[in-house]
Structure formats: C-alpha cells, structure tokens
Amino acid sequence: MHLIRNTFKRVALGISGGVDSAVSALLLKKKGFDVTGVFMKNWDPLEESGNCSYNYDLEDAEWLCTKLEIPFKVVDFVKDYWNDVFVKFIDEYIQGFTPNPDVLCNKYIKFNKFFDYSINYLNCDAIATGHYANSSFGNFLEYYKSNSRVQLLKAKDVKKDQTFFLCQIPQLALQKTMFPVGNLMKSEVKQIAHENELHRIYKKRESVGICFIGSRNFKEFISEYVPKYSGRIIHIESGKQIGTHSGVHHWGVGQRFRIAGFPKRTYIAQKTAETQDVLVVSGHDHEALxxxxxxxxxxxxxxxxxxxxxxxxxxxxxxxxxxxxxxxxxxxxxxxxxxxxxxxxxxxxxxxxxxxxxxxxxxxxxxxxxxxxxxxxxxxxxxxxxxxxx
Missing domain, CATH: 2.40.30.10 (Translation factors)
Structure with missing residues (x-):
C-alpha cells in the first residue's frame, strides 16, 4: 500500500507488549510506513520486589516486531522516569496529595524523551502510540498542516478513551503523533489481532495499575519510600479521636477507613500532612465528602x-x-x-x-x-x- 503522505515515512512506535500497540504496528506497516518498534524501559526491575511484568512485556514486544519484520529497539529512560515521574510521585504523597503518574509519564517520558529520541536519534518523521485518542491531523497524520496547531480529540471507544491521561501533551509532539487505534473499538482491535494471528498478544491479560507497584498492595509499596508517621483519626462531627494511623500517604479522600470496634462505616473526608491528622465521617454520602x-x-x-x-x-x-x-x-x-x-x-x-x-x-x-x-x-x-x- 502507498503512504498517506510523503511528509511522513519513518515512524517510531512506542511498543509495550500489549494488543493496542501491537495492532498499531500492524496498521502502520499495512499503510506503508517504515516502522521501528521502540520499547521504553522506564523502571528498573531490580527496584521491584513484587511481580513487575517488565521482562514478559519486553519479550512480547520483541516477538511482535520479529513477526511483523520491523526493527526493534530498547531505549533506557529509567533515570528520566525516576527523576521526572517517580520522585514527584513520592514527594506529592508525602505532602498529602494524590498524584497521577500516568499523566506525568506521558508529559515527561512518552511525549518528551521518547519523542526527542525518535526524531533526533532515530531520524523518524513522526511517532505513534497505542493510545485510544484522536488528532485533528488524523490517525495517521493524513490531514497534517505545517505551521498549524493541532487538537486532541476523544477516541471512538468512549469507555477506552485515554485523552484524560494526555491532558499535558506538548503541542509540538502532538503535531507529529499518530494514534492508529483511535477510531477503533477495543473489540475491533482484538479482532484485528486475532485475524492476523497475533495470538501471543491477543490472549495476554491486559495490564492494570502501575508497574512499579507490582503485585504488592499500595500500603506495602509506599512504605518502602516514605518515612513512617503516626497521626490521629478524628471523627468530624464529634471532634473526638477514635484511633491512630501510620501516615496520611496511605490514604485518599473518599476512601473507606476500617476502624476496629467502630460501629459505622467510616470514610476519609480530609487529611493534613503537617499534623498527620485524618478526619473521617460516617457514611459514603456525608456532606463533608x-x-x-x-x-x-x-x-x-x-x-x-x-x-x-x-x-x-x-x-x-x-x-x-x-x-x-x-x-x-x-x-x-x-x-x-x-x-x-x-x-x-x-x-x-x-x-x-x-x-x-x-x-x-x-x-x-x-x-x-x-x-x-x-x-x-x-x-x-x-x-x-x-x-x-x-
């Protein structure tokens, strides 16, 4: 098949080992682009005491590129991820905030470091990802206009739309980003993978959560990086202390807080990092929430x-x-x-x-x-x- 536009020939695809980036690679190749699959190493598995899927994802990504006969590269962004995403993640939890590492990863790594690597080191004309999102320049930049600004648009699949996580994407990177699956439903993506015998990827369980937390629960993970604190649990309406806790970083506003011996279901309405006080209320529909x-x-x-x-x-x-x-x-x-x-x-x-x-x-x-x-x-x-x- 012929290229949609001569402007873009070489495309670096961020490939994760999952079905969305796999089908993106397939679609790009079928449209005639010169595709290079790039696996981003963002987290050092040696830091992971749980069950990080890094090695499995790497093997699956390499298997896919071999099957599709496209070049495969691994790029190390561990230091960048640590400094720009993970350190911020920990600092904000210490301050009593609830950060979103996926938004930060897209802002600082995928559409910054990866974009620069692809354009300046691999000499590619554009990048592509498996995100469920659309661009006013088209899924394959078929409507690209130089010296024009581009809009980020919702994906066809409302349930899978990932524009939320792309809310900090730089304009320059978006102008040269393709979203091959943006106009497909998830069911269509899986069907394409099945029809093209990508069974190793198609049958893979979809990853959820954050890799650097692994199989551990959040409290176990965060305790490895944040000092242990002690604080009071205060019931808002009575103003009385009804228990103690081991740090506000373990909890989020609206989260249920189980207190031994307390007769009613309680939920966190407020937390203060300076005092380490956690204020709770009875009932999930309380006005304090x-x-x-x-x-x-x-x-x-x-x-x-x-x-x-x-x-x-x-x-x-x-x-x-x-x-x-x-x-x-x-x-x-x-x-x-x-x-x-x-x-x-x-x-x-x-x-x-x-x-x-x-x-x-x-x-x-x-x-x-x-x-x-x-x-x-x-x-x-x-x-x-x-x-x-x-």
Missing amino acids: YIKGLETEPPHWICDIPESLQDGRNSVFTCDFRFQHTHPLLKCDLVKSSEQGLIINLEKPLSSVCAGQFIVFYKENECIGGAKIIRCGPSLFTLGETVTVL
Whole structure:
C-alpha cells in the first residue's frame, strides 16, 4: 500500500507488549510506513520486589516486531522516569496529595524523551502510540498542516478513551503523533489481532495499575519510600479521636477507613500532612465528602488558550470536565486565579476530590487541556449545606 503522505515515512512506535500497540504496528506497516518498534524501559526491575511484568512485556514486544519484520529497539529512560515521574510521585504523597503518574509519564517520558529520541536519534518523521485518542491531523497524520496547531480529540471507544491521561501533551509532539487505534473499538482491535494471528498478544491479560507497584498492595509499596508517621483519626462531627494511623500517604479522600470496634462505616473526608491528622465521617454520602469548587496550578492548554482566559481578560469560561478518567463529564465554570492558576466552580457538588489529582477539560469532542488540583474548596458540611445531588 502507498503512504498517506510523503511528509511522513519513518515512524517510531512506542511498543509495550500489549494488543493496542501491537495492532498499531500492524496498521502502520499495512499503510506503508517504515516502522521501528521502540520499547521504553522506564523502571528498573531490580527496584521491584513484587511481580513487575517488565521482562514478559519486553519479550512480547520483541516477538511482535520479529513477526511483523520491523526493527526493534530498547531505549533506557529509567533515570528520566525516576527523576521526572517517580520522585514527584513520592514527594506529592508525602505532602498529602494524590498524584497521577500516568499523566506525568506521558508529559515527561512518552511525549518528551521518547519523542526527542525518535526524531533526533532515530531520524523518524513522526511517532505513534497505542493510545485510544484522536488528532485533528488524523490517525495517521493524513490531514497534517505545517505551521498549524493541532487538537486532541476523544477516541471512538468512549469507555477506552485515554485523552484524560494526555491532558499535558506538548503541542509540538502532538503535531507529529499518530494514534492508529483511535477510531477503533477495543473489540475491533482484538479482532484485528486475532485475524492476523497475533495470538501471543491477543490472549495476554491486559495490564492494570502501575508497574512499579507490582503485585504488592499500595500500603506495602509506599512504605518502602516514605518515612513512617503516626497521626490521629478524628471523627468530624464529634471532634473526638477514635484511633491512630501510620501516615496520611496511605490514604485518599473518599476512601473507606476500617476502624476496629467502630460501629459505622467510616470514610476519609480530609487529611493534613503537617499534623498527620485524618478526619473521617460516617457514611459514603456525608456532606463533608462533597465540594463545590477547587483551585489549580497554571493549566496546560493543548491547542489554544480559551479566549475568555487570555491575557487582559477575566471572563468566565464554561466547559466540561472530569477528575477521574472513568467518570462522566460534568459542567464547570473557570476563572483565572491571582497565581495564574484556575478557580473552578462545579455545576454539581462532587465527592472524593483530592489535591494532586488532575482535572481535565473538554469542549464537545475536544480535550482542551488540564491542570493539577492544589486545593479543594470548603465542603458542604463546612458550608452548612446538604447533599442534593448524589
């Protein structure tokens, strides 16, 4: 088959050993691109006392490239990942935040280090990944326009859409990124793998979670990197201490907190790193779990800054958002804060929002950007309001 455009011939594909990047490699080759499969080593297995899938994924990635007769390379980003993702991950947990390493990995590794490696070292014209996302330049950059800005668009498969994790993607990298499976349903991707006899990949269980945590539970993992603290568990309504814990980094807002001998189910409503106090409430629908607003760091706008938020203006910008990638989109109003961040008013009260998480913004089919939450507004309990939207 012929190339879609002569502009792009050589493509470096980030290949993980999974079915999405495998089918991406197959589609790229069938369209006539000169594809090189690149396996990114981001974590040193020697750091992993659990069951990291690194070696299995590496073998599967190499098997795929051999089967498709495309070059295979391994690039070591362990030091970069440690400094740009993992250290930040640990620091934010110590501060009582809830970070998202997947967003950071895309920002600093896949669409920064990998992009630079592919363009400047491998002399490729573009990169490709197995993300479920779309680009206004097309899945294979067939609508590419030089000196033009590109939009990040939702994937066809709503349940698998990964634009949430791409909310910090640099514009320059997105302009030269292909998403071969962005217009396919997951079922279609699996069917393509099956029809092309990629059974070793097709039958593989889909990986979930973060590799560097491995098979251990989170508390065991985080205890290896964060000093042990002790703190009080305080029931919000009574103001009384009802127990102790071993550090706020073990817990997230909205998480159930089992307390021996306590008659009711309790949930974390607030935590403070300075005092190590954890405040809990009874019941998952308690007003102390719900907020109506929050504040963020300066946002990253993928294509263009919304007109009402540009320099010299302080108008309200209304859009959709989510703070977890599986949550449905909701409405919010944005205004600039004095620190160039955003003050966000939510259309409906939301529960279990944590500082450190990313809030990601959408306008119709476009993911327009995102920002890290630095603080949440007062809860409905503090405001003396009741929960009317559950």
